[in-house]
Amino acid sequence: MAINIEMLTDDFLEGDQNQAWERIMDHSELVENSYLTFEVLTKAMHRIGILWEENKISVADEHLATTTCDYVLSRYAHFRKMANRNSEGPKALFLCIEQEQHYLGVKMISLLFEEYGFQTKLFGANLPLEYTLDQAKKWGASVVGISVSIRHHAERLNRYVTELEDLPHSPEIIVGGRLASQYDLSSYCSEQTKLVADLRQVREWLESWKDSVQYDL
Amino acid sequence: MIYDINDHPLPAFLIDETLTILSQSENAAKAFSIHSSFLDLVDFDSRDKAVRMLSPSQDEVELELVMNTVQSPYSLFQVFAKWSSGVGQIVCVRQDDRIEKLSTMLQKQRERLADTNFDLLDKKEELEAALMKIKKLSSPFLPISNNMGIIPLFGELEKELFLVNELNLLQILNNGKYERVILDFSGIGEIENSGVLPLLSFCSMLEVIGVSVVLCGLKPNHVLQLMKYDFELNQNFEVTGTLKDAVDYYLKQSFT
Numbered sequence: 001m002a003i004n005i006e007m008l009t010d011d012f013l014e015g016d017q018n019q020a021w022e023r024i025m026d027h028s029e030l031v032e033n034s035y036l037t038f039e040v041l042t043k044a045m046h047r048i049g050i051l052w053e054e055n056k057i058s059v060a061d062e063h064l065a066t067t068t069c070d071y072v073l074s075r076y077a078h079f080r081k082m083a084n085r086n087s088e089g090p091k092a093l094f095l096c097i098e099q100e101q102h103y104l105g106v107k108m109i110s111l112l113f114e115e116y117g118f119q120t121k122l123f124g125a126n127l128p129l130e131y132t133l134d135q136a137k138k139w140g141a142s143v144v145g146i147s148v149s150i151r152h153h154a155e156r157l158n159r160y161v162t163e164l165e166d167l168p169h170s171p172e173i174i175v176g177g178r179l180a181s182q183y184d185l186s187s188y189c190s191e192q193t194k195l196v197a198d199l200r201q202v203r204e205w206l207e208s209w210k211d212s213v214q215y216d217l
Numbered sequence: 218m219i220y221d222i223n224d225h226p227l228p229a230f231l232i233d234e235t236l237t238i239l240s241q242s243e244n245a246a247k248a249f250s251i252h253s254s255f256l257d258l259v260d261f262d263s264r265d266k267a268v269r270m271l272s273p274s275q276d277e278v279e280l281e282l283v284m285n286t287v288q289s290p291y292s293l294f295q296v297f298a299k300w301s302s303g304v305g306q307i308v309c310v311r312q313d314d315r316i317e318k319l320s321t322m323l324q325k326q327r328e329r330l331a332d333t334n335f336d337l338l339d340k341k342e343e344l345e346a347a348l349m350k351i352k353k354l355s356s357p358f359l360p361i362s363n364n365m366g367i368i369p370l371f372g373e374l375e376k377e378l379f380l381v382n383e384l385n386l387l388q389i390l391n392n393g394k395y396e397r398v399i400l401d402f403s404g405i406g407e408i409e410n411s412g413v414l415p416l417l418s419f420c421s422m423l424e425v426i427g428v429s430v431v432l433c434g435l436k437p438n439h440v441l442q443l444m445k446y447d448f449e450l451n452q453n454f455e456v457t458g459t460l461k462d463a464v465d466y467y468l469k470q471s472f473t
Contacts, residue, residue: 053266055280059293059312063320070324078335099291151261152291 403434
């Protein structure tokens with residue numbers, strides 16, 4: 001039986017970490033498959049957004065739901081031994097642009113990258129451009145994932161993309177987040193920038209990356 | 218005294234059904250500058266909500282909207298609206314950043330707690346696994362002849378000891394066609410209340426699959442504890458006798 005998204009959303013809104021966790025754990029397909037779990041968490045958080053639109057909850061409720069969802073996500077990553085498990089492999093860095101606080105999506109994506117053998121660094125919310133450039137250069141990230149959710153922040157995106165792609169080692173830039181799922185952000189990006197509308201497209205990118213990697217056997 | 222919206226202490230507006238601003242307070246003009254439609258003040262992502270909620274059909278309503286002020290283009294406001302005769306009075310109260318600060322702190326604390334929590338979870342899981350292992354090793358089955366075996370019990374006799382081992386033991390005894398099994402209590406410290414009924418039911422299950430149970434090595438405190446539960450034994454052998462005596466007694470019996 002599929003998980004009840006509405007009930008999970010209610011768990012988040014009540015801040016009931018344990019109930020939310022148990023609800024996930026009651027479904028064997030979620031226990032085994034992180035991708036499906038992330039999709040479920042995304043749907044629940046999407047519903048939180050709709051409830052705010054419908055004036056049924058406040059921004060304070062949203063904050064509580066976010067931190068509860070974050071806890072479940074962290075616990076899941078811990079339970080599946082997903083975080084920081086690769087000491088080798090290509091490097092991917094993830095962040096939300098300045099002022100952007102919606103970090104859950106980018107956190108899921110960094111975990112997905114870990115599953116595909118990447119070393120990841122997750123900077124989460126609100127990372128200024130100077131610091132991003134510095135980190136990407138120092139660490140030698142070959143992929144930089146940028147999340148943007150608020151339309152008002154899209155103006156900043158272009159500078160991030162341009163300056164990151166200009167780095168000497170030209171990392172690949174992936175742009176995602178709620179905004180990327182709703183609008184065509186290509187005018188803020190370059191030809192090379194990869195835009196991903198949702199988790200599925202991230203997985204497709206990872207799959208095609210996996211196929212293109214030539215192993216020295 | 219005639220009420221004048223201009224002097225309202227908060228950003229306040231009078232709007233019509235199309236959300237066109239009819240008049241506004243001085244504070245509203247200061248906070249948002251002058252616009253013709255109320256929607257122009259509302260952040261793009263909040264506009265649908267504003268259109269849906271700010272209509273005469275809603276009569277009186279309170280809602281949160283993200284609005285573009287002169288100072289900051291992305292601020293959260295609590296908006297109160299009341300309609301009469303097609304005119305809506307609107308008052309906007311800015312939600313200061315205290316809630317934002319609070320939620321950031323909450324987030325940091327939660328992360329720290331989560332880290333501790335996960336470390337503890339790890340240790341708890343390790344401990345539980347170790348405990349299960351100990352329990353599994355606390356009731357091995359030792360065959361001593363073709364039709365008889367011994368289960369020496371160790372540690373505290375409690376519910377978990379049977380939960381962990383009974384299925385496995387029943388299978389061994391059943392598959393091996395054993396007729397008798399000696400439960401040796403010499404290695405048992407205390408018989409816990411929680412262990413008596415599982416012990417009883419384990420003995421009954423053995424009887425059902427045709428294995429006679431013999432208890433030996435019981436200490437006086439064990440017997441007292443079992444008596445409390447009307448524990449009935451159907452054996453000729455003295456329960457307080459040693460394992461050696463029990464083995465002698467039953468091996469001899471099987472040769473006669």
